[in-house]
Amino acid sequence: MAKIVGAITSTHVPSIGGAIARNLQQDAYWKPFFDGFPPAREWLAKTKPDIAVLVYNDHGLNFFLDKLPTFAIGAAPEYRNADEGWGIPTVPPFQGDLDLSWHLIESLVAEEFDITTCQEMLVDHAFTLPMALLWPEQGKWPVRTVPVCINTVQFPLPSAARCYKLGQAIGRAVEAWDSDQRVVIIGTGGLSHQLDGQRAGFTNKAFDLLFMEKLISDPLWVTRYSIADLVELTGTQGVELLMWLTARGALLGEVNKVHANYHLPISNTASGLMVMENL
Amino acid sequence: MPPARQKRDIPGTTLFDGNQARKGYALNKMCYSFNSAENRALFLRDEDAYCKKYELNAEQREAIRNRNVLQLLAAGGNVYYLAKFAGIFGLDVQDIGAQQTGMSKEDFKARLVEAGR
Numbered sequence: 001m002a003k004i005v006g007a008i009t010s011t012h013v014p015s016i017g018g019a020i021a022r023n024l025q026q027d028a029y030w031k032p033f034f035d036g037f038p039p040a041r042e043w044l045a046k047t048k049p050d051i052a053v054l055v056y057n058d059h060g061l062n063f064f065l066d067k068l069p070t071f072a073i074g075a076a077p078e079y080r081n082a083d084e085g086w087g088i089p090t091v092p093p094f095q096g097d098l099d100l101s102w103h104l105i106e107s108l109v110a111e112e113f114d115i116t117t118c119q120e121m122l123v124d125h126a127f128t129l130p131m132a133l134l135w136p137e138q139g140k141w142p143v144r145t146v147p148v149c150i151n152t153v154q155f156p157l158p159s160a161a162r163c164y165k166l167g168q169a170i171g172r173a174v175e176a177w178d179s180d181q182r183v184v185i186i187g188t189g190g191l192s193h194q195l196d197g198q199r200a201g202f203t204n205k206a207f208d209l210l211f212m213e214k215l216i217s218d219p220l221w222v223t224r225y226s227i228a229d230l231v232e233l234t235g236t237q238g239v240e241l242l243m244w245l246t247a248r249g250a251l252l253g254e255v256n257k258v259h260a261n262y263h264l265p266i267s268n269t270a271s272g273l274m275v276m277e278n279l
Numbered sequence: 280m281p282p283a284r285q286k287r288d289i290p291g292t293t294l295f296d297g298n299q300a301r302k303g304y305a306l307n308k309m310c311y312s313f314n315s316a317e318n319r320a321l322f323l324r325d326e327d328a329y330c331k332k333y334e335l336n337a338e339q340r341e342a343i344r345n346r347n348v349l350q351l352l353a354a355g356g357n358v359y360y361l362a363k364f365a366g367i368f369g370l371d372v373q374d375i376g377a378q379q380t381g382m383s384k385e386d387f388k389a390r391l392v393e394a395g396r
Binding site: 197198 | 295361
């Protein structure tokens with residue numbers, strides 16, 4: 001059976017793309033953020049995943065409001081990045097894994113998750129930047145990928161409890177997959193930030209740090225909050241912590257924190273990074 | 280039992296719900312088109328014609344003319360699509376954050392740094 005080696009959760013702020021392109025990793029503003037990544041890369045070099053299941057939210061590259069699925073899974077041989085309108089460089093394409101894509105789709109629908117399947121799918125910065133941070137040798141992606149996209153554009157959003165259950169179902173599906181492949185789960189987004197409205201610039205360091213702690217010890221803790229609560233506590237885009245919760249859910253059972261980093265701010269956002277594996 | 284509809288007043292915050300999505304569809308559709316460099320150039324060449332093609336209402340047209348993010352949000356805009364509009368002018372999320380809060384960009388950035396201490 002396939003093996004889940006662990007999960008990584010990371011911020012996906014667009015300006016990271018600009019910082020990489022301009023080689024600002026050691027610039028004073030960016031250093032505390034980029035310096036979080038070497039331990040995650042070392043862990044990846046050690047655990048050697050073959051495939052990354054990457055849970056993220058699209059920001060209007062692949063999906064528009066004409067058709068906006070709550071949960072969508074890529075089932076394409078290849079995933080490309082494209083112009084998002086504000087000028088960060090695009091990255092080379094990612095290879096898919098059709099066997100795992102369809103296995104996930106079949107397993108999740110059997111578990112009553114109504115999934116939208118995408119045989120063509122563009123992936124935006126929320127997918128590409130964490131990949132580029134974790135595997136910085138541009139374009140030489142050593143893993144195949146399966147994108148899992150959760151709607152955070154159009155309310156109502158799926159609840160935290162629902163996302164956690166989706167993660168658990170992904171975990172069960174991967175573990176039941178008749179394959180010798182090693183799989184890492186990646187969840188991208190957050191942490192606290194708000195781009196829109198008079199409250200733009202809102203962050204909540206105390207909540208973020210508590211969330212990171214609880215993600216390890218008591219992931220159900222955050223499911224006590226409604227989506228509106230989470231927006232109030234973490235900002236309109238801070239609600240992307242749903243991706244982290246989904247990734248954590250896929251690690252069935254208890255987990256150990258391998259690595260964590262938190263730095264506020266990059267751009268408008270509190271950045272976070274965690275590496276977790278099962279005990 | 281279905282949960283109660285989540286209606287909540289969060290100061291300075293508008294959830295992009297069904298009402299906003301209905302109100303803002305034309306505006307968001309236009310801004311979504313700015314994923315394409317060709318469309319961005321077309322907008323810059325003839326803004327009036329471009330807005331007309333997407334059938335913006337008067338409020339949306341005025342908000343676009345004013346480059347005013349709070350007005351665009353009030354007209355049903357969603358920030359993810361509006362960011363593509365802002366990108367045409369080389370504005371990033373800190374520029375639009377500063378505009379929405381009435382701060383200078385420097386002060387807006389300083390406030391974020393302060394929040395990290």
